[in-house]
Amino acid sequence: MDSSPLDQPLLTVLQQAGARGELTVGALRGRLAKRLGGATPSITELQNRIHALWKKGHIAVEPPPPGRRGIRLWPAKASVSPKPEVRPTPTPNEEFIHICSQLASAYHQLKEPAAKEEIARLLFNLGVVRSETEGRTTAFLGRAHLCSTPLLPGDRVKVLESGWLLRNCPGEHLLSKSRVIPA
Structure with missing residues (x-):
């Protein structure tokens, strides 16, 4: 999928929510509507953009806990490669x-x-x-x-x-x- 004019505002809202804002799609849609001046994107369009940004590695998505409907979203942190385990070298x-x-x-x-x-x-x-x-x-x-x-x-x-x-x-x-x- 290509970039969408919705991508930048979506990432901005996620960054404002904090590193782990735990936004649901509904809450995210409301915040985007305020940011876009009242123009509310459809849930399908929003889901497609979330999926595209997730595939590119720009955001992290967590499935809902059992019994809940909303997913949680937050900006993806810069990829941190795991540090190799340091083992003391025997003499x-x-x-x-x-x-x-x-x-x-x-x-x-x-x-x-x-x-x-x-x-x-x-x-x-x-x-x-x-x-x-x-x-x-x-x-x-x-x-x-x-x-x-x-x-x-x-x-x-x-x-x-x-x-x-x-x-x-x-x-x-x-x-x-x-x-x-x-x-």
Whole structure:
């Protein structure tokens, strides 16, 4: 549809009504009649112009809520493109720690001894060390030990499978806990 002499007065009335004037077609028709000096456009003509302006993106239209007849109109705001989500970029150390942690987790999940040995060799080559000696009896520490039986800090436990510890990256990072049983 082409421009109509009705378009500019229609947009002016919408802007005067405010950013969200919530004008119904009937109220809009009355305001336009005042603006045009008494010449009232037909409802069909007004609906056609609203549709044309909406298709061009000049106005926004909202359907009526349930049980109401009037639509709501307001001037369309300038299109604002959504800002991309800013995610913090991990440092190389954080990425390295994450990869080592995934390898340590994979080590504990594997059942096949040959595959476990390969991952252990890879972890050692990356500078990761065992956190404890397997078979050793020690005091239970929740942040370093994993046990299916509820234990209190200081309870005696036996290390079944050692965890993995990354040193000098900077500092120490416990990648996986040692699996223990009550002694």
